[in-house]
Amino acid sequence: MxxxxxxxxxxxxxxxxxxxxxxxxxxxxxxxxxxxxxxxxxxxxxxxxxxxxxxxxxxxxxxxxxxxxxxxxxxxxxxxxxxxxxxxxxxxxxxxxxxxxTGSLQELTIDVERRVARVGAGVKWGTLLAALEPTGLLALAGSSPDPSIVGFTLGGGLSWFSRALGMTAHSVVAFDIVDAEGTQRRLSPASDPDLFWAMCGGGGDFGVVLAVEIMLDHVGPIVGGRMLWPLEMARPVLRAFRQITADAPDELTLWAHLFRFPPMPELPELIRGRAFVAVDMTFLGSETEANRLVSRLRQLPAQVIDTVGLVPLSQLGGIAAEPVDPMPTQEYSELLRGLDDATLDRLVDAVGADADVPLTVVQIRHLGGALTRATAEDGPHGAIAEEYSVFCLGVPVAPGLPESIEAAFGEVRTALSEQRSGRTLFNFLGAESDLGSTFSAEARARLRRVKATTDPAGVFRSNRPV
Ligand SMILES: Cc1cc2nc3c(=O)[nH]c(=O)nc-3n(C[C@H](O)[C@H](O)[C@H](O)COP(=O)(O)OP(=O)(O)OC[C@H]3O[C@@H](n4cnc5c(N)ncnc54)[C@H](O)[C@@H]3O)c2cc1C
Missing domain, CATH: 3.30.43.10 (Uridine Diphospho-n-acetylenolpyruvylglucosamine Reductase, domain 2)
Structure with a gap:
């Protein structure tokens, strides 16, 4: 076609x-x-x-x-x-x-027996996680309590638990939408297979979602937290991160960060104006097993903080502790086929303690697990074969900074060049990016066909139009 x-x-x-x-x-x-x-x-x-x-x-x-x-x-x-x-x-x-x-659309019901949550278009992750806490059920939330579940899920959704349970979009049971003719409709994989597929990661180009229903999972304890060292420890910490992730069970998720915290009074004194390397983690299992899995990191000297322990679901957003107030940002993200020590050394040379770069965050997320086992029928992302992702963020608050942040992104790209796959997940695209680097040509063509069929006049426009 x-x-x-x-x-x-x-x-x-x-x-x-x-x-x-x-x-x-x-x-x-x-x-x-x-x-x-x-x-x-x-x-x-x-x-x-x-x-x-x-x-x-x-x-x-x-x-x-x-x-x-x-x-x-x-x-x-x-x-x-x-x-x-x-x-x-x-x-x-x-x-x-x-x-x-759509922030006022705050419908929220949890059917514990069916293990299904129905959430309105304005409900944020923090609200759902707090409501789920007493039920013992888990939804596939990401790092921050602040995004809406609908916005996050329409872009696929990379959760703390995607290695074990897949992308958030793949847990959707049904969408309630208003379509391009202004008609309210309920979509399921059976009623509208193509449109449903497109909305499981292809964004908000196909209708206004009123509510989404997502499947929940039974969980036992969740172990999580942050381990933090001075940025000078980046080399050994990133090497230990790579070694642990090389054969980690799907229940374990590690994200490594290089942080340069600004000297802002609202930040805790311990981190204000200082630079660190950190590893954030979650583990779906016992504390004993979690401790065993990350012992290699714990043995490294000079650790400043170690918050790893049992985490109530409502406190999941506290692990990465990302800002929730509106702010200026400049971002670059890409998937990485793998990691080796030489690549990590080049990254540390480019953005470690001896470099002078205006990057507040350089984050490497470990992917793999269930993400590799998805199929092209699950949604436009299909299988994600890349083992890691990189995400960099700068805060362009002064003249000249946008250019220096962009130059620092260039340094990161060069350092990682042997492992970059050229692909970026939908939810991690920068403000001016399009879908050319996200989906295969086949998936993009299928998305355009769905758009042409369901919204021929272009009544809807997503932040990343298909
Ligand atoms: C601090 C932070 C942490 C993040 N962590 C993660 C993470 O761990 N994993 C991950 O996958 N992503 C993550 N993201 C990215 C985030 O998921 C996406 O930017 C997502 O789009 C944000 O949702 P929102 O509600 O803020 O979106 P908005 O910017 O408000 O909306 C995004 C798009 O979603 C569509 N949309 C939203 N609501 C509707 C609706 N009712 N009907 C139709 N279309 C709609 C529209 O096309 C809209 O342009 C993070 C972002 C931030 C800022």
Whole structure:
């Protein structure tokens, strides 16, 4: 089958007819903010405030009827709708669209017997994990409590537990959506196989999700925490990380970090203005076994912090302790086929204690396990054969910093060049990236066919349009 060219309907519409926006404001009184209205400049931005989004309106929806009204009006007038609950995935691709704030859609029910959670489009991971804690059931959450479950899952979702249980999107049982005709529909693998497949990792280009139902897993204890050393220890710590991950059981997940914490008063004194190497971990099993698995790291000298122990589900976000307040960021991420000591040495030369680079975080996540066993039918990501990912973050708060951060990303790319696969997971794409580096040509073609069938007029635009 041939690739379909969808560019005309996806073009931005900066000059939306004033009458269309007036109609929208009349349909949803008090919920539509337009350029020039008080608060506009904050409302138009996402969590990543350095991304200069210029929608034509920001609409706060409170229920399914609001979503239907907004989508129907937009479709009638040729406007494009972009849901954005939180804005971790902010991008200028949303310029010219009607930005739909879905954060108020807070439905949350947990069916313990069926092991299914139903979560509204605005529910964040922290809320679901706290609700799950007394049930003994686990959902495939990532590092931060802050992203919405729907936004995270539509992009595939790389969880702490993906090595054992796969991508979060592969645990979806059903989506409730409003489609391009403004109709409310329930999607399952049986009812809409192609559309369901596309939404299990292909993003929000196909409808407004009202709620998602995800399968939960029984878990015993979760062991987790952070081990931290001065950045000067990066070489031995990264080598031990590589050795442990080389034959780790799927239940063990290790993420290594090189941190340069800014001298901000809100940071704890112990880390403020200092640089560290850290290994964060989770283990689905006993504390004794977890301790045995990471003993090689524990034997290294000069450890500053070791928080590894039993973690209540509600405290999972505390392991990586990522910031939750909106901030400016600049990011680079890529998958790595493998790691060897020579590559790690080059990385330490490029961004270790002796380098002067404006990178707040360089993170290496261990992948593998169930991620390698997925199939092309599970979702557009298919199997992820690469064993590791790298993610770098800089905070561009001063003139000249964006250029030096970009140059530091270049240093990381050069250091890792022998292991880079050229592929980046959907949820880790930078603000201006497209899907060219994420999915195979076959998966991209299938996504475009689904888009052409389900939304031929381009009513919806995701942060990473297919
Ligand atoms: C601190 C931090 C930690 C992170 N950790 C991880 C991690 O461990 N694993 C991982 O996989 N990712 C991670 N991410 C990336 C994150 O999952 C993605 O950026 C995700 O898109 C964020 O969800 P959000 O709710 O903030 O997204 P938003 O930016 O609000 O939305 C992202 C996109 O999702 C789609 N979307 C959202 N809601 C709807 C809806 N109701 N209907 C249709 N489409 C919708 C839209 O296309 C939208 O553009 C992390 C991000 C941050 C900032």
């Amino acid at each position: 041939t690739d379909l060219d969808l560019s005309p309907p996806l073009a931005p519409q900066p000059d939306a007819p004033a009458s269309a926006l007036r109609e929208l404001a009349g349909l949803l009184p008090g919920r539509v903010l337009l350029p020039g209205n008080p608060g506009w400049d904050r409302a138009r931005l996402g969590w990543t405030v350095s991304v200069d989004q210029h929608p034509i309106a920001v609409v706060t929806v409170h229920d399914a009827e609001d979503v239907v009204a907004a989508v129907t009006c937009a479709a009638r007038h040729g406007l494009t709708v972009s849901p954005q609950p939180v804005g971790h995935g902010a991008t200028t691709a949303l310029t010219g669209t009607v930005l739909l704030r």
